[in-house]
Amino acid sequence: MKNNWQFFILIESLLFVYLIFQIFSTIPLMIAFVAGLVMSIWSLKNKFTKGYNNSFFLVLGGLLVVFVLLSTSSIWLMLIFAIFFFSISGSQLFTNMKNKNFSNAPWKRKSLVVVETSSTTEKNGKRMKRPWIGNERIGNAIYEWDDINFSIFAGDTIIDLGNTLLPKDESFVVIRKGFGKTRILVPVGVGVMIEHSAIRGKISFEGDSYTLKNETVKMYSDQYEESIRKIKIITNVLIGDIEVIEV
Structure with a gap:
């Protein structure tokens, strides 16, 4: 750095x-x-x-x-x-996550959380405004799941799926980004399909890592077809890396 x-x-x-x-x-x-x-x-x-x-x-x-x-x-x-x-390179969001010792990483710490249930919120016509530039973390607190679909010009993004309950069958995360890194935390047992397109960037998934140069790659997790809950991640970036971590 x-x-x-x-x-x-x-x-x-x-x-x-x-x-x-x-x-x-x-x-x-x-x-x-x-x-x-x-x-x-x-x-x-x-x-x-x-x-x-x-x-x-x-x-x-x-x-x-x-x-x-x-x-x-x-x-x-x-x-x-x-x-x-x-x-x-200027973001501090991923600096702490790149330490060699991941023993204190947030996704390594387990705790018992009592969830207060409530009636589902109305999703029809729901509008959300996101900034064009800036870092963002989705899933800091427990939240009701809804498919994620947004565009951003530049910035790092962390999406934590461990604080929500994914419905049975398929769920979607769609991200279009100009510049920046993306990290997605997926609960154990969820089948993952990732389709990543980048002019320049690296993809890390289940121990495999590839560098893309104006390429598109599609990858599946083990036991994807047998999983009850599945998440499909579709990302398009100009320059940036993506990492999918099982927690």
């Missing part, structure tokens, strides 16, 4: 140097950038002076600086690389 951050800082630093070069090698951009900085600094130094001129020059100077930055290709490259990096 430390090497990843060093690589990120190195690339961003090089892009920052390229940004400075772009600004000061173009006369109009250089004049606008320097003028914006001068107006902003002057306004901040005189912010306690009465009147509206200071606020006006502060806003004008800030707009000039932002306009110059957005006019360069290097600032967009910095933003794109930062989004890509944090989507793939």
